[in-house]
Amino acid sequence: MGKLTVHALRAVLVVVLAGTVFIQAGMVWALATDPEDGSLPLTPLRLITILGMVSVQVAGVCVWRLVTMVRRGTVFSHAAFRYVDCVIGAIVAAALMWFVVTALNAPGQREDPGVTVIMGGIGVAILGVALLVLVMRTLLAQAVDRDVEASRMRAELDEVI
Numbered sequence: 001m002g003k004l005t006v007h008a009l010r011a012v013l014v015v016v017l018a019g020t021v022f023i024q025a026g027m028v029w030a031l032a033t034d035p036e037d038g039s040l041p042l043t044p045l046r047l048i049t050i051l052g053m054v055s056v057q058v059a060g061v062c063v064w065r066l067v068t069m070v071r072r073g074t075v076f077s078h079a080a081f082r083y084v085d086c087v088i089g090a091i092v093a094a095a096l097m098w099f100v101v102t103a104l105n106a107p108g109q110r111e112d113p114g115v116t117v118i119m120g121g122i123g124v125a126i127l128g129v130a131l132l133v134l135v136m137r138t139l140l141a142q143a144v145d146r147d148v149e150a151s152r153m154r155a156e157l158d159e160v161i
Helices: 003-032 044-072 079-109 114-160
Strands: none
Touching: 003 044, 044 079, 079 114
């Protein structure tokens, strides 16, 4: 991975992480102030928004760590699996929260159920991203196995020589 790619990815991650922190700060401010309409300060959608931002932050930090491992040349190790597993978990959590948002929104869409169907489709697409990362995790596992096998064979060859 080139330096330009790493810097661009890190810039995107910084913007996303800063944006999610900004949104969370706004949510805390909204929760701290008295609601004007007399509703509860912690509605289900507010809670889901906060948890959704946490899942994005977890994924962002894990991707940052993986990029660091790529730059150091240590990504083909068992330590990378922890971060990949966290990314998969964060994506699945985001998908589940999206399905909850869809379910909460569905009663208001009785006249136009297409919105609920589209939202459900978006949730399935989010789960598809988690499956894609799972496939990449399998490829990483194969690469780590090949690297371990190559190291073992090099050690045996060094003994022979």
